[in-house]
Amino acid sequence: MQDRLTRVIMLAVAVLLAILVVQPYVDSYLFSARTPRPVAARGDLSELERSTIQVFETVAPSVVQVVSLSRRSPRTEAEPSESGTGFMWDAAGHVVTNEHVVASGSGFVVRLASGEVLPAEVVGQAPNYDLAVLRLNSRTGLPPPVMVGSSADLKVGQTAYAIGNPFGLDQSLTTGIISALKRRLPTSGGREIAGVIQTDAAINPGNSGGPLLDSAGRLIGVNTAIYSPSGTNAGIGFAIPVDVVNRVVPELIREGRVPTPGIGILAADETVAAQLGVTGVIVAGVAPGSPAEQAGLRGVNPAVGAIGDVIVGVGDEPVRRLSDLTDSLERAGVGQTVALKVMRNDSTRTVEVRIVDIGQEPSRPRRP
Template sequence: MIIVYDPNNPATNVPRSSEGGVSSQEAQPGQAFEQRSGAVHPPANAHLEEPSPTDASQATEPFTHPHAYAQSSAQRSTIPLADQPGTSSGQQFVQSEPGTTSFPPTPSSARRKISWLGALLAALIALTLFLFGWQFGAHNSNGSNLLPGIPSTTNGTDSARATVIAKVRPTVVQVNVTGSSGNSVGSGVIIDKRGYIITNNHVVEGGQNMEVVLSTGATLPAQLIGQAPDDDLAIVRIDPTKSHLEVAALGDSSNLQVGQEVLAIGNPLGITQTVTAGIVSALGRNVATGNGTILPSTIQTDAAINPGNSGGALVDMQGNLVGIPTLTAIDPQFKTPANGVGFAIPSNRVNFIAPQLIQYGKVTRTGRAALEIQAADVDPTFARQNNLPVSQGALVVEVTPGGSADKAGLKQNDVIVQINDQPVTGILSLGDILIAKNPGDTVSVKIWRGSQQKTVNEVLGELPARS
C-alpha cells in the first residue's frame, strides 16, 4: 500500500493501492486475449494527564488506556514505621515540650510518610524487574525487539519471498528469437538437467534462430525440440555442458487455492529477471487464445504479466513452479492489456505435455476428451433460416467416420443442446464441458434431429494433437 500525500492538495491524502485488485471476471465467449507473456492506540505525541492536585473539586475518574495501569489508594500497601526509643510498642508519640505529651501524628501526616516510602520501594522493585526483563529479552530475541514467540509478520514474509526468488531466479532464462518477421523476446524455465527448457509456443513460433540467456548472463544457442500449439507450449534445448544449470522444482497445481500468494519471474519488455507479486485470483479458467484454441483450466493471477513474461515462471511461496505465464486479458474498450488479469498454464498440464515433446518432439496424446465431430454455433438467425426447433446449441457439421460420435449414432445436422445435465449454447460451452472430461468417459448427449428430441450415450474419444 502506498500513501499518496500532497500537502498542497488535501484531496490526495488518501491511501491508494499499488497493485491491481483481484478480478474474478469470467472470460466471455469471443473475448480476445493477447498472447503475452483490536485496540486503537493514541498518537505517539499524545499524553495522559492526571487531575491537578491543587483543586480537588476538579478531580475526575482517570482516563484508562490499554497500556496504562492505575493503582487506587485502596490498593497501596501500608508499611509501618519502626518503633523509636521512648515509645510503647505499636504506638508513636512526639515529644514537644518538657512535661507535656502530644497525641500521635495525624493520619494525613502518616499517610504522606507511608506513601513516600511505598513509592520508593515500588520504584526499586520496578527497576529490578525492568533490568531482569531486559536481560531476558536480550537473550531470547534473536535480534528482534519483539517478545519471544511472536514472529515479525512483515520481516518473515519478506524473508520468505527473498528466499524463493533466490531459489527460482537461476532457473528462469530469456529466450531470444530471430524470425522472418523480426526479433522477439520471451522467457523460459529450465525443467531438466539435460538442458531442456519449457516456454510458450507463441514465443518460438516462426523462429529461425534462437538463443538463451541464463541468469548469469551467459548466452547459449538453443534448438527447438517440439511444439504443442493446442496447449501453447514448446521445448527448446541448450548444451548442458556449457554452463552449470539450475533446474526448477515442478509443483502440483491441483493444490493451489484462490488467494494464495504467487510470484511471476520473467523478462518483461526484455528487462531480465524481473519479479512481480500477486495472488491466485481464480482457478480452472478456460480461455480462448484468439487463434481458435482454448487453453483449459488456466490459473488466473493478478501478478503482472507483460510482453516478454510469456514462458516464464509462476511459483508458489515454497519456490515450486506452479504455472507458465501465457496470456493477459485485453480491455475491449481501449484494446489494451487489462491490469491484473493474467493467465498461466498449470504445472500439471506442463508435466503431461513436456515429457512427450522431449521424447517424441510432438504431442502423441492430448489427454483431452472429444466428441469427434465438427460443429458450428446455432443462433436465432441461423435457426430461423434453417427452420430449426431450437435457437441455440451446437450443430453437427461433420461426424468423424468410425469415431465415438459415429458409433453412438450422431448424424450430420443434429443439434446438440445438452451434455449430461449441462446445457450447450454453442461450441464454446461445448468445449468447456468437454475440457472437464477425460477420454473414455461416458456422457449422455441430448440432441434435436428435425422436430424430434433424442438422447444418445457416447464414450468420449481423444482430441487429436495438431502438429
C-alpha cells in the same frame, strides 16, 4: 528623546535584516551534511520479505531469456526478433516457454541468469496449449530445474510470484495473488485451455513463458497472456496451470507434439446454441469413419431443419460448451472410451465413443 527612539528602532530593524541575510549561511555551515551520514540500524526483515527473497534467490537462476532470431534475406545474418521468458525443466537442458514465443523464429538463443548465451533448438510445440520446449546445446554448468507444484489445490487469494524478462529487463520479480481460477483461454491452435490461473502479479510483454510460483517457490503455472487494452499490465494476467504443463511437456520431449484428443465431430458455433436455447454441444457434422460416426452420432440436417445431436455430458460431468467436452476428452486421453450423454428429439441416451488423435486423422468432419 524621539530621535533616540527612532535610532534604536532603525538599529533593531537593521539587526533583524542582518540576521535574515546571514541565517542561511549559518544554517548551511552548522547543519549541512558535508561527510557521509551514519547508517541507521534496521530491524529484522519481516517474514513476508524473507519468504519473497528466498523464492527469488532460489528460482531466479533457473529462469532464462529466450530470444528468437529471424533472417530477413539470405544475405543478412540472423538478427534478434522477439524475446520472452523460459525456465529450466530438467537436467538434460530442456527449457519450457510459450509456443507463441518461438512460433515465428528461425533460430533461438537462450540467455542464462549468469549472462551466458547458449544456442537452442525447438524439440516440440503445442499450439493448443501455448507451450513449447527448447533444448540447449550445452549440458554443462546449467542451473537446476524449477520445482514443480500442483494447480489442483490452488486457492483464490494465495500469494503468487512471477519471474521473467518484461520488456527485455531480465530477472524481474513481481508479486500478487491468485485472483481467480478455472478461467478459459483461447489459443492459436483454435481450442481453449481450461483451468487457467488469473493473477494480479504484474505480467508484461516479455514475461511470456516465465514461471508463476507459489510461496514455496514451486511452479504452479506458465505465464502466457495479459488482458490489457494498452498492451501493458492492467492487473489481469493468465497462466497455464502446471498440471497441464506437467502432462504436455513430457509428450513434447518424447514425441515433439501432443496428441489432440477428439471423436471426429464438427461442433456448431456456441452463439448458435445460445440463440436456440440449447445447453450443450450441437453436433454440426461428423467425420467419415470416425468414432462419432461409428457411435451413430448425427449432425445438422438442413433438409428437415433438425439441429443434430446435442452432447450434454461426458460420464458424470455435464457439458455446457465445447471447452467442457474437449477438457473431458483431454483428461481421459487418446485410446480411452468415454460415455457420452447425447440428446436427440428431447430424449437423452448414452453412447460409448472411443477417443482418437484427430491431429493424425486424415478424414475431416462433414455436414449432412
